Amino acid sequence: xxxxxxxxxxxxxxxxxxxxxxxxxxxxxxxxxxxxxxxxxxxxxxxxxxxxxxxxxxxxxxxxxxxxxxxxxxxxxxxxxxxxxxxxxxxxxxxxxxxxxxxxxxxxxxxxxxxxxxxxxxxxxxxxxxxxxxxxxxxxxxxxxxxxxxxxxxxxxxxxxxxxxxxxxxxxxxxxxxxxxxxxxxxxxxxxxxxxxxxxxxxxxxxxxxxxxxxxxxxxxxxxxxxxxxxxxxxxxxxxxxxxxxxxxxxxxxxxxxxxxxxxxxxxxxxxxxxxxxxxxxxxxxxxxxxxxxxxxxxxxxxxxxxxxxxxxxxxxxxxxxxxxxxxxxxxxxxxxxxxxxxxxxxxxxxxxxxxxxxxxxxxxxxxxxxxxxxxxxxxxxxxxxxxxxxxxxxxxxxxxxxxxxxxxxxxxxxxxxxxxxxxxxxxxxx
Amino acid sequence: xxxxxxxxxxxxxxxxxxxxxxxxxxxxxxxxxxxxxxxxxxxxxxxxxxxxxxxxxxxxxxxxxxxxxxxxxxxxxxxxxxxxxxxxxxxxxxxxxxxxxxxxxxxxxxxxxxxxxxxxxxxxxxxxxxxxxxxxxxxxxxxxxxxxxxxxxxxxxxxxxxxxxxxx
Numbered sequence: 001x002x003x004x005x006x007x008x009x010x011x012x013x014x015x016x017x018x019x020x021x022x023x024x025x026x027x028x029x030x031x032x033x034x035x036x037x038x039x040x041x042x043x044x045x046x047x048x049x050x051x052x053x054x055x056x057x058x059x060x061x062x063x064x065x066x067x068x069x070x071x072x073x074x075x076x077x078x079x080x081x082x083x084x085x086x087x088x089x090x091x092x093x094x095x096x097x098x099x100x101x102x103x104x105x106x107x108x109x110x111x112x113x114x115x116x117x118x119x120x121x122x123x124x125x126x127x128x129x130x131x132x133x134x135x136x137x138x139x140x141x142x143x144x145x146x147x148x149x150x151x152x153x154x155x156x157x158x159x160x161x162x163x164x165x166x167x168x169x170x171x172x173x174x175x176x177x178x179x180x181x182x183x184x185x186x187x188x189x190x191x192x193x194x195x196x197x198x199x200x201x202x203x204x205x206x207x208x209x210x211x212x213x214x215x216x217x218x219x220x221x222x223x224x225x226x227x228x229x230x231x232x233x234x235x236x237x238x239x240x241x242x243x244x245x246x247x248x249x250x251x252x253x254x255x256x257x258x259x260x261x262x263x264x265x266x267x268x269x270x271x272x273x274x275x276x277x278x279x280x281x282x283x284x285x286x287x288x289x290x291x292x293x294x295x296x297x298x299x300x301x302x303x304x305x306x307x308x309x310x311x312x313x314x315x316x317x318x319x320x321x322x323x324x325x326x327x328x329x330x331x332x333x334x335x336x337x338x339x340x341x342x343x344x345x346x347x348x349x350x351x352x353x354x355x356x357x358x359x360x361x362x363x364x365x366x367x368x369x370x371x372x373x374x375x376x377x378x379x380x381x382x383x384x385x386x387x388x389x390x391x392x393x394x395x396x397x398x399x400x401x402x403x404x405x406x407x408x409x410x411x412x413x414x415x416x417x418x419x420x421x422x423x424x425x426x427x428x429x430x431x
Numbered sequence: 432x433x434x435x436x437x438x439x440x441x442x443x444x445x446x447x448x449x450x451x452x453x454x455x456x457x458x459x460x461x462x463x464x465x466x467x468x469x470x471x472x473x474x475x476x477x478x479x480x481x482x483x484x485x486x487x488x489x490x491x492x493x494x495x496x497x498x499x500x501x502x503x504x505x506x507x508x509x510x511x512x513x514x515x516x517x518x519x520x521x522x523x524x525x526x527x528x529x530x531x532x533x534x535x536x537x538x539x540x541x542x543x544x545x546x547x548x549x550x551x552x553x554x555x556x557x558x559x560x561x562x563x564x565x566x567x568x569x570x571x572x573x574x575x576x577x578x579x580x581x582x583x584x585x586x587x588x589x590x591x592x593x594x595x596x597x598x599x
Contacts, residue, residue: 174489175488177492181497
């Protein structure tokens with residue numbers, strides 16, 4: 001049970017961290033330009049609702065209740081998003097593939113997630129006789145717990161940050177890196193050679209893509225000068241002429257970082273076209289072979305939650321977090337903007353799954369090490385240049401953009417050429 | 432309360448490390464070492480070094496554990512599933528004690544010579560820029576040496592792996 005002890009430790013230290021001042025500062029009335037009081041009210045609505053419930057409690061209990069409400073809200077919202085996402089994915093894939101998708105359960109198939117949930121819960125839970133029972137049980141639990149833990153530092157709205165940490169981005173990716181261990185535990189504890197082989201391969205994939213994932217957000221941290229998610233979102237506030245937002249994705253290093261980040265995020269969450277660890281035709285679904293029933297469902301829940309968390313982090317790092325795209329649209333509450341951006345990225349994930357064929361394992365690792373890692377390293381340089389030239393104005397601004405664009409596009413073209421030279425164009429004789 | 436937390440963390444670190452040394456199944460030992468590393472991260476959190484704690488999780492639990500697992504799984508002979516511990520011999524025990532004493536002789540004076548400055552009343556403000564400057568200027572030489580050692584280790588690993596492939 002020792003991993004459980006470890007979770008207790010991490011949880012306790014998180015609780016021990018003093019986040020009451022952060023919450024208290026958020027309860028103070030915020031200063032808004034005149035004529036935006038409705039926005040301010042809608043903005044603080046979740047907090048007002050929470051305070052209506054917990055306001056009468058004495059101080060330590062109130063803090064505890066507030067924390068519990070935040071935890072329950074995150075779990076409920078993202079678990080229902082998970083359910084809706086499975087349905088949306090099947091419906092959209094059906095639409096792309098010119099078939100109806102699930103359409104028998106409820107109105108147009110809307111109750112399908114519920115039916116799937118009941119099916120998974122009532123299925124027999126089979127554990128192989130030779131399996132390491134403890135680790136076999138712990139693997140999906142650890143995986144899901146680590147996926148949920150990452151949601152703690154994402155700013156969902158102007159006043160909605162569950163935990164404010166100075167090194168929040170690092171915390172997020174540290175928890176994400178630990179999930180690899182759970183996948184290995186699943187593969188090894190199953191006592192099945194295919195599971196073990198697939199787990200090793202999954203580890204190779206996850207480690208390979210961890211590197212571009214981590215390198216891709218470093219320029220953003222340099223631009224914002226902060227590892228705190230709140231600081232990074234704050235650095236992206238404001239508009240150029242009320243139209244052009246100061247999002248990181250709209251700077252050359254930020255754009256390159258965003259693209260690399262999203263590709264690596266696809267691979268990190270085992271999504272198609274990088275879904276080798278769990279695809280049925282690859283080593284009989286890999287580390288999932290010996291799992292059934294609810295444990296199997298937990299793996300997929302962790303995968304979807306991981307996808308949501310990575311998308312939420314991408315929104316925070318590159319797409320301006322909860323900031324509105326136009327100054328005129330600021331009257332819409334910030335958490336709505338966050339949700340819109342998050343859903344857009346998630347639909348992008350589904351679209352990609354419907355469009356791209358799966359990579360082979362050698363293509364997958366080659367893409368990471370020979371293409372994404374060098375690009376991400378060069379992007380660090382671009383980020384450094386961009387940060388050092390923030391004071392350039394006037395005609396130098398054109399020079400700044402030109403140099404940065406060359407630094408972004410040049411290596412991409414050069415590496416892409418070299419990458420393609422040996423393997424493309426291909427002739428498919430039987431296709 | 433804080434002392435109790437520290438006690439729990441220390442018990443977790445030492446306990447899991449001790450159990451890991453006694454186990455015969457190597458994979459379980461590695462997983463227990465992971466718990467030990469997590470305990471060290473918890474200790475950093477307890478001491479208020481957030482950045483260090485998360486870096487510890489990222490590097491040790493995310494990467495070093497993987498390297499260890501790969502090393503265990505890829506280098507082990509296939510015909511012996513569990514580690515076979517040789518019968519104890521006097522020469523081996525002597526070698527172990529000597530090596531341990533040498534390491535202790537390096538570490539203990541270093542620990543004793545370290546002066547711990549009194550904690551400042553105000554928490555130091557955390558800034559990535561300051562951290563980077565400290566690493567690159569004040570501890571630049573150490574950083575370079577560490578990088579060199581890691582590069583040599585990496586080259587060694589490549590050489591080992593390549594020569595094994597040639598033999599087979």
